[in-house]
Amino acid sequence: MAAITLKDIVKQYGDGFLAVKGVSLDIADGEFVILVGPSGCGKSTLLRMIVGLEDITAGDLTIGGKRVNEKAPRDRKLAMVFQNYALYPHLTVFENIAFPLRLQKGKFTEAQIKEKVEFAARTLELQDHLDRKPANLSGGQRQRVAMGRAIVRDADAFLFDEPLSNLDAKLRGQMRTEIARMQRKMGTTTVYVTHDQTEAMTLGDRVAVLRKGELQQVASPRGLYEQPKNLFVAGFIGSPPMNFLPGEVVDGRALRLPFADIPLTPELSGKLRGKNLVIVGLRPEHFEDASLLEATKRTQGVQFTAPVDVTEWLGSELYAYIPFDTNPEVAGKLEELDRDLDGEGLRTQLIVALDSESKIRDGDQAGLWFDPARAMIFDPESGENLTWSADDARRIDEENEADRKASLERAHAREAASA
Numbered sequence: 395m396a397a398i399t400l401k402d403i404v405k406q407y408g409d410g411f412l413a414v415k416g417v418s419l420d421i422a423d424g425e426f427v428i429l430v431g432p433s434g435c436g437k438s439t440l441l442r443m444i445v446g447l448e449d450i451t452a453g454d455l456t457i458g459g460k461r462v463n464e465k466a467p468r469d470r471k472l473a474m475v476f477q478n479y480a481l482y483p484h485l486t487v488f489e490n491i492a493f494p495l496r497l498q499k500g501k502f503t504e505a506q507i508k509e510k511v512e513f514a515a516r517t518l519e520l521q522d523h524l525d526r527k528p529a530n531l532s533g534g535q536r537q538r539v540a541m542g543r544a545i546v547r548d549a550d551a552f553l554f555d556e557p558l559s560n561l562d563a564k565l566r567g568q569m570r571t572e573i574a575r576m577q578r579k580m581g582t583t584t585v586y587v588t589h590d591q592t593e594a595m596t597l598g599d600r601v602a603v604l605r606k607g608e609l610q611q612v613a614s615p616r617g618l619y620e621q622p623k624n625l626f627v628a629g630f631i632g633s634p635p636m637n638f639l640p641g642e643v644v645d646g647r648a649l650r651l652p653f654a655d656i657p658l659t660p661e662l663s664g665k666l667r668g669k670n671l672v673i674v675g676l677r678p679e680h681f682e683d684a685s686l687l688e689a690t691k692r693t694q695g696v697q698f699t700a701p702v703d704v705t706e707w708l709g710s711e712l713y714a715y716i717p718f719d720t721n722p723e724v725a726g727k728l729e730e731l732d733r734d735l736d737g738e739g740l741r742t743q744l745i746v747a748l749d750s751e752s753k754i755r756d757g758d759q760a761g762l763w764f765d766p767a768r769a770m771i772f773d774p775e776s777g778e779n780l781t782w783s784a785d786d787a788r789r790i791d792e793e794n795e796a797d798r799k800a801s802l803e804r805a806h807a808r809e810a811a812s813a
Contacts, residue, residue, distance in 0.1 A: 396458030396550035397423045403453035405439050413439045415607040425558040426584045428579050428598035430591060430735045436607040437587045438555055438583050445474050445553050452790045473544035474553040479536045488524040491542040514542035517576060527582060534565045551583040570596055578805040591631055603627050605734060614794035625777035634678045638728055638755060640721035641674040647673060649780040652718040654698035656766040659686040665780045671723055675766045675770035680748035683754060684761035695765045702758045712752050724774045
């Protein structure tokens with residue numbers, strides 16, 4: 395195992411295109427780090443530079459404390475799992491897993507190869523498939539074979555390039571748990587690229603969010619969710635995505651939204667001094683059906699009535715969609731953000747996630763409630779989160795790191811007990 399450090403990493407192609415713009419990132423020994431972002435943000439290019447499949451234009455890459463910029467991929471002691479599995483169709487599962495060992499001619503005996511392959515097969519529950527060919531396996535089984543080939547290499551780090559994108563939703567869920575289980579069991583440093591924020595939120599110890607080749611924020615999944623540094627991170631993390639509403643500052647005492655007014659605390663009022671218009675972020679799950687609230691809770695938040703366009707009942711919750719007209723002064727910023735997030739820019743609407751017992755339906759004038767303390771406020775020019783708290787962000791990430799270490803210790807204890 396080894397730590398991986400990227401310092402001011404740049405990738406510029408021959409035509410002058412800057413794919414990666416000075417990314418710096420420290421990945422601890424044994425840590426599971428996700429590189430996430432929309433299509434074309436540079437995450438796969440960054441991964442390929444780590445493994446050595448792309449040259450580094452500028453900056454320093456160190457693995458285990460040694461600079462490896464000029465080292466060939468085979469000399470970096472890394473194992474990569476590709477999106478398309480890259481299995482050999484004419485070889486059995488056993489021989490596919492054993493292939494990296496056989497490439498190192500004479501280094502391993504047949505007995506050692508058999509031992510390593512059987513260990514990988516046990517780890518990934520492939521014991522019953524070792525004599526089969528890839529064509530006779532499911533997508534999830536093929537992915538596990540590709541992972542097995544990485545395990546036998548005894549690598550310092552595992553690198554995954556969107557490994558689950560070819561699987562259906564059910565298999566993706568199953569494979570997420572397999573990858574998490576394997577990483578915790580082996581404690582191997584892992585860098586994982588995905589555009590799927592569900593994978594990022596469920597798998598990573600920390601998540602690095604990229605936008606147009608630039609690193610936006612690195613934090614635990616919870617840290618990104620609760621303390622996003624800017625509009626882009628706030629909009630990318632969360633499903634359904636965060637709602638962004640224009641907020642007009644009224645006499646320094648309140649923010650006027652399309653549906654309601656939010657009272658301002660003295661601290662927040664100070665941060666908004668000199669601003670007439672901001673962008674207010676509210677997550678869908680922060681709303682509630684006012685008719686289902688306890689009387690005491692109603693007095694602690696903001697109630698409003700709004701026309702519902704469409705509802706979606708999903709069993710565990712109900713989504714209600716409420717159209718609104720945005721302020722033209724922030725419309726351009728929000729349209730740019732939507733494009734960066736791979737959105738379609740169809741219409742401006744508020745999405746609220748309600749209890750499945752709610753009786754709100756299409757065409758209703760719905761009574762809704764939210765806690766204004768949970769609102770995030772963004773500068774419409776810079777996109778900066780004006781409500782971001784360095785202390786809260788640090789506390790969340792410290793708790794996350796303690797949880798990570800405890801999880802690794804439990805995994806090692808279980809492994810020792812079963813040995």
